[in-house]
Amino acid sequence: MDALEKVTQKKLAVPYFRYLDSVSHRKGMSSGRYPVKAARAFLEVLRNAEANAEFKSLDTENLVIRHIAATKGRMIKKYLPKAYGRAGAWFKDLVNVEVVVEEVEVMxxxxxxxxxxxxxxxxxxxxxxxxxxxxxxxxxxxxxxxxxxxxxxxxxxxxxxxxxxxxxxxxxxxxxxxxxxxxxxxxxxxPNPDLNPQVVSKKIALSLEKGWNYRKAGNTSLRRVIEAGSKGVMIRIGGKISGERARAQKFMYGSIKYSGEPGRSGMETGFSIAKLKQGVIGVTVRMLKNDYKLPDVISVGELPKQEVKEVVSQDGAKGE
Known part of the structure; x- marks a missing residue:
């Protein structure tokens, strides 16, 4: 239906493969034309089929055209009057369009x-x-x-x-x-913006747009995150930061996980873009969640203390 809409707006031409003597070429294709009236008629038929499917409680988003055909319809006979009592035949041929749609289960x-x-x-x-x-x-x-x-x-x-x-x-x-x-x-x-990677990356991007040096922006943000109590953080600034050649600079602290379950569940990622005159600079911040327990961290609990009482028997022997 989108293609038919473009045909009615004369944005998409229908290619012609036969009877090409008087058909001109279109942009991006060979011979073609814009059959606006025919496209509108087909659109009306498809919309009617969609309305009928909706009336029958079918999912209109999962409809598939199973059969479509155009056959010759009846002929409407008309006569065009002429001078001296004459008349010329002006017959109008109709076309029957048949469409069968079916609801299918989406994968x-x-x-x-x-x-x-x-x-x-x-x-x-x-x-x-x-x-x-x-x-x-x-x-x-x-x-x-x-x-x-x-x-x-x-x-x-x-x-x-x-x-x-x-x-x-x-x-x-x-x-x-x-x-x-x-x-x-x-x-x-x-609660604490300095422990949110998206907020930190956005602040670094704004600092770079204000004219800060990338080292100053990275070290300042890294120091602020460390003071907030982060267990691990990595700041990556990539782009034309110090010349015409693009490169990346990393600022790291603490424990950073790249793969496995800790890399998927324990790390949070934020990304922002700084638009400068020399180009676009990307800022990526990855942080380790403070409430995430790493698999290599093992805590051994203390055994509960038990009170020992001294018992004296009748024969004078002591026991516990």
Whole structure:
């Protein structure tokens, strides 16, 4: 249907393979034309089929065209009057279009991929919408009553807006653009911004845009994170930071995990971009969660103390 819509807007031409004597070439293809009236007729038929499927409680997103055919219809006979009592035949041929659609079960893998892509797009949209408030992360959970979205920001007032206008605007956009079912947005303030990798990366990017040297920005942020009590942090600044050749500089402290279960569950990642005159500089911050217990950390508990009482028997022997 998208292709037919482009044909009606004359943005996409239909290629011709026969009767090409008077058909001109189109951009990006050989001979072709824009059959606007025919495309509109086919669109109307497809929309009617979709409406019938919806009336029969079928999932319109999983419809597949099983059969489509165009056959010759009846002829409407008309006559065009001429001078001196004459008349010329002006017959109109009709076409019958038959479409059969069927609902198919979507593969689970394709469904999971679609949900993951949609979740990524939603997260990217919310990050851009709340970037000025210090976006720190997002959590999405599906419930029987809708979709619960929790936003972690540095300044909740900028996200909520006056009388909740900003949150309502984001909610309407999620329903209209991303088809999120009944989104319920909850805004929470980040307890310690220096322990949030997304907030730290954004601060470094803003410092670089203000003209700070990359070493000063990296060391200052690293010192602030260490003072906040982080168990491990890695700051990577990559791009044209000291010349025409792009390179990367790392600032590290503590324990950093790259692979395995600690790398997946124990590390948090934040990424931001600084736009400078010489180009774009990427800032990546990875932190080890303070509440995450590493598998090589073993704690041995103390045995409970037991009181020992001295017992004296009748024959004078002592025992325990």
């Amino acid at each position: 689970k893998e394709r469904k999971f991929v679609k949900e993951a892509v949609n979740k990524l797009l939603v997260a990217e949209f919310i990050r851009k919408a709340t970037d000025n408030a210090g976006f720190g992360g997002i959590e999405m959970k599906r419930t029987p009553f809708g979709t619960n979205i929790t936003l972690y920001v540095n300044k909740p007032g900028l996200v909520i807006g006056r009388h909740g206008a900003k949150v309502q605007e984001i909610t309407d956009e999620l329903e209209r653009r991303f088809k999120v079912e009944s989104p319920q947005i909850e805004v929470k303030e980040i």
